[in-house]
Each structure stands twice: as C-alpha cells, then as structure tokens.
Amino acid sequence: MKLARFSPAAGGVVRIGRVEGDEIVELSGVPGVSTSLRALIPQLPELREALEAASGPRHALADVHLHAPIDDPQKYLGIGMNYKEHAAEAAAAGIPTPTSQLWFNKQVSCITGPTDDIVKPAISDELDYEIELGVVIGEKCRHVSVEDARSVIAGYLVTNDVSVRDWLQKRSPTFTLGKSFDTHGPIGPWLTTDDEIADPLDLHMQLTVNGQVRQDFDTNDMIYDIYEQIAYLTQVMTLMPGDILATGTPAGIGAPTGRFLKVGDVVRAEISGLGAIENRVVAEG
CATH class of the missing domain: 3.90.850.10 (Fumarylacetoacetase-like, C-terminal domain)
Incomplete structure (x- = not known):
C-alpha cells in the first residue's frame, strides 16, 4: 500500500488515505485510523485487510495537498x-x-x-x-x-x-x-x-x-x-x-x-x- 496524509487543497482536516494511481481513497472510516500515520504503523499487520478493502470517498491527487507522511516521529x-x-x-x-x-x-x-x-x-x-x-x-x-x-x-x-x-x-x-x-x-x-x-x-x-x-x-x-x-x-x-x-x-x-x-x-x-x-x-x- 501507499499511505498518505492529505487535506483538501483549500484547507481542512488532515486525513489518511490509500493512494491508487492518480487518486487517493479516504481511510477515515476504518476503525483505528486517526490523522497520525505514526500511530497507525504498529496496527498495520492487523488492519491491512481493512485498509486495502476500504472504499471511502475518492479524491484526485491533483486536488489535494499532501502533508509529510510522518510529521511526528520520535527520531x-x-x-x-x-x-x-x-x-x-x-x-x-x-x-x-x-x-x-x-x-x-x-x-x-x-x-x-x-x-x-x-x-x-x-x-x-x-x-x-x-x-x-x-x-x-x-x-x-x-x-x-x-x-x-x-x-x-x-x-x-x-x-x-x-x-x-x-x-x-x-x-x-x-x-x-x-x-x-x-x-x-x-x-x-x-x-x-x-x-x-x-x-x-x-x-x-x-x-x-x-x-x-x-x-x-x-x-x-x-x-x-x-x-x-x-x-x-x-x-x-x-x-x-x-x-x-x-x-x-x-x-x-x-x-x-x-x-x-x-x-x-x-x-x-x-x-x-x-x-x-x-x-x-x-x-x-
């Protein structure tokens, strides 16, 4: 998977999405997904199936602002x-x-x-x-x-x-x-x-x-x-x-x-x- 943090280009709440080609699929509906990819990483093994199957709202990559995938690492x-x-x-x-x-x-x-x-x-x-x-x-x-x-x-x-x-x-x-x-x-x-x-x-x-x-x-x-x-x-x-x-x-x-x-x-x-x-x-x- 390709996992990104993004928000609408005009601003708005940061979300996590799955990148597919030139689109990004919102993953907010998957239990355990917040706005922090660092928090999601330890859960990837058990959540992988749900993340890969999620079919939330889709956005064109050209229409969103991509944030640093991990903005809060410890190191x-x-x-x-x-x-x-x-x-x-x-x-x-x-x-x-x-x-x-x-x-x-x-x-x-x-x-x-x-x-x-x-x-x-x-x-x-x-x-x-x-x-x-x-x-x-x-x-x-x-x-x-x-x-x-x-x-x-x-x-x-x-x-x-x-x-x-x-x-x-x-x-x-x-x-x-x-x-x-x-x-x-x-x-x-x-x-x-x-x-x-x-x-x-x-x-x-x-x-x-x-x-x-x-x-x-x-x-x-x-x-x-x-x-x-x-x-x-x-x-x-x-x-x-x-x-x-x-x-x-x-x-x-x-x-x-x-x-x-x-x-x-x-x-x-x-x-x-x-x-x-x-x-x-x-x-x-």
Missing part, C-alpha cells in the same frame, strides 16, 4: 557519506571517509511536506541538497540482527536531507545544527509499505534542480546497506514505530562544485517505486 536519523561515489568526491575535497557508520540527528522540527517550500536561511549562502532513501521503522526493536532487520521495516519514502554547509562543516561539527534548520526535512510523497518493494537495495534515485540532473544513482551503491544500519543503531538505542532513517546520499551534491541552491530553484527528488517530492526554495521572510 529522524541520518547516516553520513554512505555511498561509495559520494565518499570519493568528499575525499577529493579533503574530507576523510569514516571508518565506521557515521550517524547524526535531524531534529524532527525540520520535517516538511513533499511539495512545501524549502526556506533558504538568511545567514547562509551554502544551501545543499541530498536525495536519500528513507526507511520507516515498523515496530519497537532493539538488538536486531542484520538477517532480521527487514522484518522491522514498515516501509519507505523519499527524503531530501537539505544541508546548510557553512553550519554543517564549520559551525556545528556534530552535523545536528547544519542538518536541522526548519523546512530542511522534506519527505514523502507517501509511505510505501515494505511488501510493495521487491528489493530496496535496487532502487533508482534521481535528483534534479530546475530540471537539470544533479544526482543519478542506485541504492546498491551504499557502503553499509539498510539492514546493517538497523543492526548497528539497535546496538545503541531502541527504534520505535515511525522513526525515520535517512540512509545516505549518492554523489552529485552541490558542495564539491559550489553549485548551491538559490531562491527560486525547484528541487525534485524521485526514487523508483516510491514517487517524487518537489520543493521550491524561498527566501527567509
């Missing part, structure tokens, strides 16, 4: 330099390749919707983009083995790990501040459940800026795959339903060439089988 974590080609371009710029998994927090207040604006901070001229496969955790878990890691995944979404480079590399060496500006976590367009994807390690990713291709890679270029990531993290912490893992970006980011985002730019990030998010860069008001 939004990202891994740095986890694609071989990206690590190589970073090394060429003098940034050493980590010898183990390098994780950082994106504060959850950065999350925004799949078509909402990205605000360029007035204090920075080094606004960068990073397409990433987002993994959403489906159950409370700790000490998960690599072999069992897929069983704790609820599904996937497209993320753009927007980064403020002059804060990331110069003013906040822990990455957290440079990764956590408001609106710098667009995700979506919906949650695609794990059963819809044959192999999440064989998906095509492409990011364009104003229609120009900047990143164009497959998820099989990861240094640490998503199962190794889950096993590594759960040695340290309990992952909860709805937690989001941004699993690394491929080569082509703006930093090595200085091609940073400008006001008016339109950034489109698309992953095969998961859909696309598209966000315009606006000035901080």
